Amino acid sequence: MLFPIELQGAGTADVESLASYIYRSSYDYGIFVGEFFRYLRKACANNPSFGVSPKAVPTFIKISAMVRVNRSSSAILSALEGSTEVSLGQSRLLFMTSDVGRSPSEVASGFRWCPECMCEWSDLGQQAFFKLIWHLSSVTHCPHHRTELVSECSFCGCNQATYRRKKDIGLCQNCDRHLGKRNPDKPAPTIASSWDQNGADVHQFFIDMADHGSSEESFQGGIWRSLRDLYDHYRRTYEQRDLYHALPKDEWVRLYKKHNQITFKTARRLSYGLGIDLYTLISGNAIHSTQVLNQTWLCELPEGFCEVRVRQKRNHDEVLARLKEYLLPGCLPKPAKDVARELGVSVGYLRYRYPTVLAKLVSRHQTLVRDERRKTKDRATNEALQYFTSDEYSSFPKSRKQAYVHLRAKTGLPKFLLKGAIADVYAVLYSPEVRREDV
Ligand SMILES: [Zn+2]
Ligand SMILES: [Zn+2]
The missing domain is CATH 1.10.260 (434 Repressor (Amino-terminal Domain))
Structure with a gap:
């Protein structure tokens, strides 16, 4: 068994390619890629449970063939999964089976990478790797940085395809420089405009594949x-x-x-x-x-879906004529709510159509309410005065409590109104100044 090495970016559109995984693991295990393949062959011979014939595992395979779905890459994948128990199912271009993508130019021949992605990983202390999406020829620019992908070290021209892995995958195997480093003596990289949508459909495709957890069978x-x-x-x-x-x-x-x-x-x-x-x-x-979709796919809507609310038609002139009647001098003012109900409309309707008439109605009603309140208050004060001063009440005890009990029973006026009136009258009549005069 091999110690398990994680597949980078698993479950995302930026998943690592199988080729990258093999090259990276070779360095971590301290062997060259050719040796790694031979080890896998032996592992298959010793473990029939892998279900892979040792001969199916190649001793040499091109990088472009390793990321397609074919017999050799499937054998490598099964042997690796058997030896490490790491799931690598999404590290190949699963849609490039016998159905799609026979054309050899669709997959780049070697590794390609975005120096900016490499640089970012290095800054964040993350493991470098080659993304699966970078292998597609149609993706010429990094979907994240929009800079052109490169396929060789900008200092020495090494394409990183060598089986002799002496350094971490993020470093040039020939000159040791970081793959995220751009050569200042070389022309600046081209940057795709955001509106160019260069390979945006392919990037979306990778996102969808990651979201759906696609397998080889899902594209068969x-x-x-x-x-x-x-x-x-x-x-x-x-x-x-x-x-x-x-x-x-x-x-x-x-x-x-x-x-x-x-x-x-x-x-x-x-x-x-x-x-x-x-x-x-x-x-x-x-x-x-x-x-x-087209119109022949339309089906009848079920009952109740097609009903349109019938608009209520009103004779506005008639409503207005009746509304004006409420303003006649002889008519007792009523609250707007009552008027609307009697006219068979809503207050909103009146406010929208006849705002001035409504305002007048409201004001008339408010005046009436105010007048009535004042009249009641006057009555309470008069009754209280009578109680304390009139001969009629001479035999009654002159206390506020008795006044309240008696007047409440007599008039039925509201409690607080009555109590307030009694207190006011009592204060005037029996205040110390008044008493002094009396003396
Ligand atoms: Zn990038
Ligand atoms: Zn180099």
């Missing part, structure tokens, strides 16, 4: 399923023009009959032309994407 035959479904669908709906926007007719026919292999570039063209993202297209779900 997927692209063919998508294409056939789309072609059949558009042929049925007589909207083939939409298809031919994306790809010429003869190419469609050749693809439909599987006469042509689908390169990753074709998949990207289709994705762009049809407006269906790469993940959906390559995983075989194009027919379920909303871009394929």
